[in-house]
Amino acid sequence: SYELTQPPSVSVSPGQTASITCSGDKLGDKYVCWYQQKSGQSPVLVIDQDTKRPSGIPERFSGSNSGNTATLTISGTQAMDEADYYCQAWDSSSSAVFGGGTQLTVL
């Protein structure tokens, strides 16, 4: 089965750039989405189809995907961005696959 690997945690200082990676075999051949989940809340789609920001998502969120790695980048990170982030792709049998999640700490 297809697997996506994320670092368990990433720390960033306020105002700095946070990068969260997601690795999978030939991931660049697939579309990747990213979700933000704040404590006690439902996930929110922040990046769709590798690079697209849904309506209402701040411009500081961006995405890229190439080779075996997709990256979510948060520029000028704010305290409100502290959350768990999950990457997601589709495998060859039309099942969604989620990464294990990355806890972003802003300190």
Next chain:
Amino acid sequence: EVQLVQSGAEVKKPGESLKISCKGSGYSFTSYWIGWVRQMPGKGLEWMGMIYPGDSDTRYSPSFQGQVTMSADKSIYTAYLQWSSLKASDTAMYYCARLDVNGMDVWGQGTTVTVSS
């Protein structure tokens, strides 16, 4: 406003059956797949499968095939997730989400299921 509203929290005993719901509004319910996602306490998101309310076409994740049943009643814009015999390991938060092109763009508020003797 596009939204998915899920049924309330459930507390059940092992071996009992359960059906939880997800009601869509503000969009054409029959034109989008609805996915179900499990999140066990303190853990990550797990894909369970999806259903297309327009014709009830259903695709299960291999991990959940045979463990749950997904259904939909398009006349009342509602999707369902059900268990015939709950186990303690089914204790989790369950989310429904609308699938748009590639991502899940609208999520329900989640339904907490607790299975304990």
